[in-house]
Amino acid sequence: MISLVSLVNYLILIVFVLVSVAFVTLLERKILGYIQLRKGPNKVGYMGLLQPFADAVKLFTKEQTVPTLSNFIPYYLSPVFSLFVALLGWVVIPFDMGFISFSMSILFFLCCTSLGVYTTMSAGWSSNSKYSLLGCLRAVAQTISYEVSLALILLSLLMLVGGVDFSLFIEYQRYMSFLILAFPLALVWFASCLAETNRTPFDFAEGESELVSGFNTEYSAGGFALIFMAEYASILFMSFLFTILFFGSELSSFFFYLEATFISFCFVWIRGTLPRFRYDKLMYLAWKSFLPVSLNYLLFFLGMKVMMVVFLL
Template structure:
């Protein structure tokens, strides 16, 4: 028993370290990819000075952020101001522990599932962690003792809480089809066909709500640079600003991975290994997010809230009713 426990702990630590390393590396290079792609869309060069093809630009930016002075405004709640940036990054990274990256492999006579933690309520844990991420925006804006930051935080929290509701409702038909709240079971239920073929409306709602949760154009109302001087993180600098920045790009990867798990069949696919299929499916969503940033304008706040409550919410509820009726019939 003691040997099995120790071996399981070692495997868990190794899997966690590998996932953490891969996610952080992909998030970092997603920044470079976005800058390059936006440059091409806007008929200009992206980063191209630091290293071949600008590949070392990430290292230069990292050194710059490390060396920048970490300021705390006068009158700020220092404790909350310091911990707020880490909440979003921590909760987003934690969700990756629930995502199955492949089937099972056999090492030294032991079966090792390619998922850090499989649980029967995996989707509920994901929704709970995404709700906790709202506190990062709220505390960052409030603790800064800056009225512009506070306004940005209020708008951001209202947006994120509102869009969480249709996002959650869009997943109800997926539970109904899979008969489980486990992400592993949901992926296994898509061996024959991906759920996007029978639930395109749910996939569209989930993608749009994920876009709003990530605070990306056309839903980047919490920042609104021309109105709020960068919004809820106006007073942040150095590595604490980098945590907010990194959290956004990790969120983009997480949205891609969840779209793959819920609607695109997860790691299932012919010829290639499971983790490669999951990576390819995940990469589709960040590309679309960059594309929308280079294409669409920012919505007005009233348009954003109107779209959530009067379009997405009724559409998600109607989709649930139709799905239940078809399954019952």
């Protein structure tokens, strides 16, 4: 039963996430500016601090264009559901301040990430544009492929903690971080997160050089802003999740937020450093590299657990 206090706390969390999304966009533009030896936004407000809010006002006050031959209802609702799914996932973060918490948060997380595929597919198909359709097909194939890696890595880690609740990861990492125990898995998880959130070098859902703009070709103004916000909310969420899974810091500590900020910085750093992958290499990486690594780790942890049980008996 969800109490009124939990619901109010969750709504406050969502407000903070949306404000954080605004400043993550500013952080990204600043970091990319310095990587490319330029300043980045610095005109609106002190050192450009009000730039995200100026961008939001500009996007949401622009005229919304709708393609004549589009399927209007799914076209209109897809960005809304995209942001909704991205924000719904934040329920699983085990905060200790009266938020909604439940014992099967990992299963709920996998359900939410799977739902994100449908919003992308609906946005591309309902636009009734060849470029949008190509972009959404590529995005769906990419997301489904990397979800397999994510699920298998989670299964490997579940073998260690013996449950499907994210709060267990914090308890079990009090003495030893899983980053040390399963460093290759951490790298595979981070690369899969890049692919899952459509970030460089795996940003094929919005491949401007090949697809005009990908599945969001026909979106402008508010619709584009909602898709944009959903992507950055997912980046923040994946940063928090990486910190919980592999660092295991307490959510009430300062170090947790420092580590999550560093992971978000890595998302931007990689965008400013690496060129885009080739699409066939992306799929090859998922099925021929990441899948064997995650399966081997899963079998290794399973074997170790069975050996420990047999030894103790």
